[in-house]
């Protein structure tokens with residue numbers, strides 16, 4: 001199994017904003033079914049890294065491939081990366097999914113339309129099939145009765161569960177979560193974390209930026225500590241939360 | 256019997272002495288003029304709004320300058336400039352290609368163009384605001400789902416922009432309709448012009464200006480009712496405003 005093609009391979013990712021280097025060379029692979037928790041202080045570059053993986057941010061340097069397919073990037077004559085093939089970029093993004101801190105449901109679409117939009121318009125699925133699947137997914141995330149609601153009528157936790165159903169609707173090979181529970185009221189955090197646990201249990205490959213230590217310790221297969229734009233240390237949770245963890249990570253945990 | 260002695264209903268009626276037909280035709284021309292200028296303004300306004308957000312600095316500055324100029328000068332001046340300036344301009348352009356000078360362009364064309372050019376400046380502001388009101392995160396969600404530029408525009412951006420721009424576009428339309436009266440100065444037989452002519456030839460200015468007022472009000476209130484209907488239909492998702 002060691003030489004199976006990883007779902008994600010990111011190599012040497014660097015990114016600067018206005019001359020300030022935010023990512024200083026990050027390498028990360030994710031095997032199929034891995035749940036990787038990305039921890040680190042605020043401003044350490046976690047979101048930027050995640051957003052580089054589906055090219056919401058364009059890295060300055062680095063390579064990315066999803067299940068063996070390299071991201072369609074070339075160097076222009078100034079040495080900067082740019083997209084070489086817009087279609088290939090679209091299909092790469094279509095094979096991944098992202099769940100945002102702020103949910104980002106499309107506010108002019110009913111819940112059901114949020115869930116079927118990508119399957120129908122990006123993947124060309126027949127509408128009836130997409131609707132049927134969407135209803136099943138909404139049931140699964142506990143939002144079965146809300147198909148005809150507008151996003152504004154839902155609580156944060158409900159919106160995030162719909163956003164997860166939307167992400168699942170295209171059966172993505174890789175799911176990227178950027179602090180999915182950070183904008184929720186404390187009593188709503190659990191409903192989303194429980195759902196994410198069930199996704200992990202069914203073997204979804206997930207990268208999760210989070211501050212939920214219990215999730216990182218109990219659910220993830222690997223914990224990554226990002227510090228000042230680098231991976232400071234990583235390992236299985238037993239190691240990272242045990243006595244042999246790096247001093248920097250222990251300092252982060254106790255802060 | 257002179258027209259000054261005729262009863263108001265006869266003067267405003269559709270009989271031989273009546274101006275009714277002329278006034279109604281004037282109102283129709285006013286509506287056509289406003290529709291034409293609104294359309295010109297929408298197309299150019301959308302282009303200007305897009306240019307304002309362009310990464311090419313000169314393009315953004317050009318669009319900004321256009322807005323400053325068009326919103327900074329009297330509409331009447333633009334109407335006059337186009338009406339009296341167009342023949343000379345057309346002759347000059349024709350001359351460049353060694354062609355004979357064409358005649359004057361019709362007043363309807365220069366009029367709707369003039370009002371449309373002004374309208375574009377205001378509509379550009381409206382569209383710009385509408386574009387900025389689309390939450391960035393929702394566009395990112397569309398990107399992350401693999402939607403290409405057209406799909407993103409058609410499915411995510413446009414419906415939300417329309418929701419935000421319809422009420423202010425209704426305002427622009429109302430100004431547009433009223434500004435069309437300025438084209439009267441070029442002799443085009445729209446509502447303002449025909450009421451001036453009727454007022455002058457019958458010496459009953461109050462009657463005809465009051466009639467024009469009623470017709471203008473009918474046009475503006477009818478069209479705002481239409482706008483409200485479209486808004487109500489498209490904006491369920493945003494709740495009551």
Ligand SMILES: Nc1ncnc2c1ncn2[C@@H]1O[C@H](COP(=O)(O)OP(=O)(O)O)[C@@H](O)[C@H]1O
Nearest residue numbers: 017018022040041042043044045046047048049
């Ligand atoms: N679009 C941007 N433009 C400029 N600076 C940015 C941008 N996005 C992030 N940054 C900066 O990059 C650094 C890392 O940000 P981020 O990846 O969001 O950190 P984290 O998610 O770990 O809190 C921060 O200092 C942030 O201010």
Ligand SMILES: [Mg+2]
Nearest residue numbers: 046047048179
């Ligand atoms: Mg972040």
